[in-house]
Amino acid sequence: MTAPTDPAEITHWLTGHLAGLLEVTAAEIDPTVPLDALGITSMEEVMITAELEARFAVPVPVADMRRHPTVAALAAYIVRRAAEGTPDADGTAGSAEPSRDIDLPEATTAPRDRITSG
Incomplete structure (x- = not known):
């Protein structure tokens, strides 16, 4: 896939993905609410980062x-990072190719009750 240039594309995909994880509708995911407030766990953060990559x-x-904790902030960060050539930890522009050095557990499909209306 080509590097993303539109935060709305990432927001749309990530909102739908989170809705599936949390077993709610995409309309219930507010892109300005921190992911931990939505109920995303640290294990899910690891899985989400691999899936985004x-x-x-x-x-x-x-x-x-974690420095960009909302869907909206994360989408803007990914677009900005793609435009910069995805610098590596040493500060040089690295490859946009995703790494494949981690194994992730299968996502659970157990019902969740983490988002509350209020």
Whole structure:
């Protein structure tokens, strides 16, 4: 896939993905609410960063996900990182190819009751 240039594309995909994880509708995911407030666990953060990397070809370390804790902030960060050439930890522009060095557990499909209306 080519590097993303539109935060709305990432927001749309990530909102739908989170809705599936949390077993709610995409309309219930507010892109301005922190992911931990939605009920995303640290294990899910690891899985989400790997899925973002695979889908959009931009490495997203968990630490960076935590620095950009909402769907909207994360989408803008991914577009900006793609435009910068996805710099590596040493500050040089790296490959946009996702790394494949981690194994992730299968996502659970157990019902969740984490988002509350209020």
